[in-house]
Amino acid sequence: xxxxxxxxxSGLAGPGELDRYPYxxxxxxxxxxxxxxxxxxxxxxxxxxxxxxxxxxxxxxLVQQLGQMIVSGDLxxxxxxxxxxxxxxxxxxxxxxxxxxxxxxxxxxxxARPNVGTRVRPVSDWNLLxxxxxxxxxxxxxxxxxRRELDELRWTIEPLAxxxxxxxxxxxxxxxxxxxxxxxxxxxxxxxxxxxxxxDAEFHALLIQAAGNRMLEHLSGIVSAALHVSxxxxxxxxxxxxxxxxxxxxxxxxxASGDAAGAExxxxxLLLGHLDGERVVxxxxxx
Numbered sequence: 001x002x003x004x005x006x007x008x009x010s011g012l013a014g015p016g017e018l019d020r021y022p023y024x025x026x027x028x029x030x031x032x033x034x035x036x037x038x039x040x041x042x043x044x045x046x047x048x049x050x051x052x053x054x055x056x057x058x059x060x061x062l063v064q065q066l067g068q069m070i071v072s073g074d075l076x077x078x079x080x081x082x083x084x085x086x087x088x089x090x091x092x093x094x095x096x097x098x099x100x101x102x103x104x105x106x107x108x109x110x111x112a113r114p115n116v117g118t119r120v121r122p123v124s125d126w127n128l129l130x131x132x133x134x135x136x137x138x139x140x141x142x143x144x145x146x147r148r149e150l151d152e153l154r155w156t157i158e159p160l161a162x163x164x165x166x167x168x169x170x171x172x173x174x175x176x177x178x179x180x181x182x183x184x185x186x187x188x189x190x191x192x193x194x195x196x197x198x199x200d201a202e203f204h205a206l207l208i209q210a211a212g213n214r215m216l217e218h219l220s221g222i223v224s225a226a227l228h229v230s231x232x233x234x235x236x237x238x239x240x241x242x243x244x245x246x247x248x249x250x251x252x253x254x255x256a257s258g259d260a261a262g263a264e265x266x267x268x269x270l271l272l273g274h275l276d277g278e279r280v281v282x283x284x285x286x287x
Contacts, residue, residue, distance in 0.1 A: 058092050062100040064132075065090075070109050070120050071136040077122040081110060107133055134225040150226040155271055157219055158204065162251060162267040165210035166260040173210040177203060177252045185245055201227045203248060207267075210255070244273060 066086070069075045083097045101118055104110045108127040112118045126133055137146040165173075180203040187195035201224060208220040247270035254262035 058090075059096050059099050062086075062090060062092060062096060063103045064136075066100060067104060067107070067109060067132060068136050068140065070104070071126075071133060071142075072140040075120050077120055079120040081118045081120065083118070109133070129219070129222055131221045131225040134222065135228065138225075147226075150222070153219075153222055154226055155268075157216065157223060158207070158271065159264045159267045161208045161211040161213075161216055162255070162263040163260045164213055164216070165207055166255050166258050166263040168210055168212045170210055173206050174252070174256055176206055177210075177255070180206065181245065181248050181252060184248065188241070188245060197227070200248075207251070207255075244270070247273070 066075070066081075075081070081101065083094065083101065086092075087094055087097045101110060101112065105112055105118075107130045108125045109121060110118050111121050111125075128134070128137075134146065134150065137143070138150070140146075180199045183199040184196050184203070187193070187199065204223050204227065205220050208216055208223060211217070247266055250266040251263055251270065254260075254266055
């Protein structure tokens, strides 16, 4: 375990910082994964476990842990990150630390320079469209602002995608959209919110793909991330309900008939519904 003096000298963690996130000692054979950085059942803790489960072993988990601390502000801008100290703190190899920092550098969260070392970068340098950063922000202190920004982006992206998709008439995607609606309907009847949300996410991804605009398709990760962090386990525009299902069906029908205006209007109606009745139409901001 690192001493407080070493932590303060390196700049990674002073007293009461990293040590707020205890790492329980365990035999090597039992320590198969990093533990989440907090005993409390917090949003950030839940995000950590969710992220860790999709990561690749210790490397993926360390990326999640450090990324969350940076995005939450626990590791502020221009803060030095000492690889040796990180390795000792989490009992991982130099290779794991090095690869994790490279991933964070690619996301714009840290920078590594000769004679300077690795430091946390300011928010203005972050790739805010990166799905991981979207999730970390959505379950951190900036959760309300992040979700509002996601809603505003969806209001811009998805109605346009629906309008464009109506002019392409790809039968393969039309079939898959119909399949997703059928799955959603069955899941709703069974009370299976998880299957409903997965089919819903696939529906939205397919629709953006059908738009035939590669730049829009590149932004599909934003929509997927928005659906993922909207609240759970239901991550759709509405809770599973006939109204939501009907809006999806009207979108598909408009696409099949080539009705661009109808597809756009149906998508806007779908986006008007949100968890807990919250509207996603961007409201004028006070300046």
